[in-house]
Amino acid sequence: MDYWSGPHSQIIASSPGLLEYRQQHLSETEHSFWPEVAGLDTQVSPDRRIDGIAEVTFENLLAPVAGRKQTALAFQDEVNVFRRTLMHMGFPYSSRWFQTSEDSETALRDVLYLRRKEDVASGDFKNFINDEFATILSQVAGVTEVRSQVYMPWNKATWDTPNVAHDNPKSEHLHSSVIIGFANQAAREEFYRTVAPELNSKLVSHVSALQAYRIDKTLTFVENSKRKDL
Numbered sequence: 001m002d003y004w005s006g007p008h009s010q011i012i013a014s015s016p017g018l019l020e021y022r023q024q025h026l027s028e029t030e031h032s033f034w035p036e037v038a039g040l041d042t043q044v045s046p047d048r049r050i051d052g053i054a055e056v057t058f059e060n061l062l063a064p065v066a067g068r069k070q071t072a073l074a075f076q077d078e079v080n081v082f083r084r085t086l087m088h089m090g091f092p093y094s095s096r097w098f099q100t101s102e103d104s105e106t107a108l109r110d111v112l113y114l115r116r117k118e119d120v121a122s123g124d125f126k127n128f129i130n131d132e133f134a135t136i137l138s139q140v141a142g143v144t145e146v147r148s149q150v151y152m153p154w155n156k157a158t159w160d161t162p163n164v165a166h167d168n169p170k171s172e173h174l175h176s177s178v179i180i181g182f183a184n185q186a187a188r189e190e191f192y193r194t195v196a197p198e199l200n201s202k203l204v205s206h207v208s209a210l211q212a213y214r215i216d217k218t219l220t221f222v223e224n225s226k227r228k229d230l
Contacts, residue, residue: 009221
């Protein structure tokens with residue numbers, strides 16, 4: 001984790017055309033806490049537990065081309081950091097960053113990973129996540145940040161770094177993520193006690209699995225197109 005947030009992060013942060021680059025370091029032990037309901041798998045299997053997320057947002061469609069040199073360096077450096085990596089990409093306008101009603105700073109964050117039900121069309125799933133589910137979350141008292149992302153179909157060839165595992169059986173595919181920020185621990189506890197169980201009736205019609213992780217640490221290396229000195 002130190003190498004990821006140190007030398008490896010600087011390779012990515014040096015890439016031109018980035019609007020934002022954040023690392024989310026996930027809790028090793030606090031996960032699988034979304035309220036259970038029939039038809040929704042909420043458990044993270046030990047061999048698929050996620051250690052962290054690299055969030056990379058580009059300024060425009062051509063930015064990845066401008067950053068090819070740094071991308072090549074990151075490609076070769078991954079073996080020094082990771083055992084398994086899975087790249088999930090989104091089309092333009094497939095993510096939402098919400099302005100919530102809270103003015104307070106984000107004190108802590110969770111991330112929700114969602115798997116689409118097999119009989120749900122991808123377009124319907126995208127609309128549900130971005131326009132309904134995430135919107136509801138952004139209006140909850142004590143919620144300070146909501147970011148939803150709906151992914152393109154996963155393909156190993158998109159990011160097949162050498163000597164790093166990229167196994168991802170279809171049954172384990174994830175199709176979306178939602179990051180939720182809270183003003184404090186009390187707001188977080190109240191959300192999972194009262195709001196989350198009520199959302200299950202909506203979720204089960206579109207989602208087959210929801211894996212929740214507490215985010216231990218958020219590191220921002222690029223913000224509003226400017227590099228930050230941590």
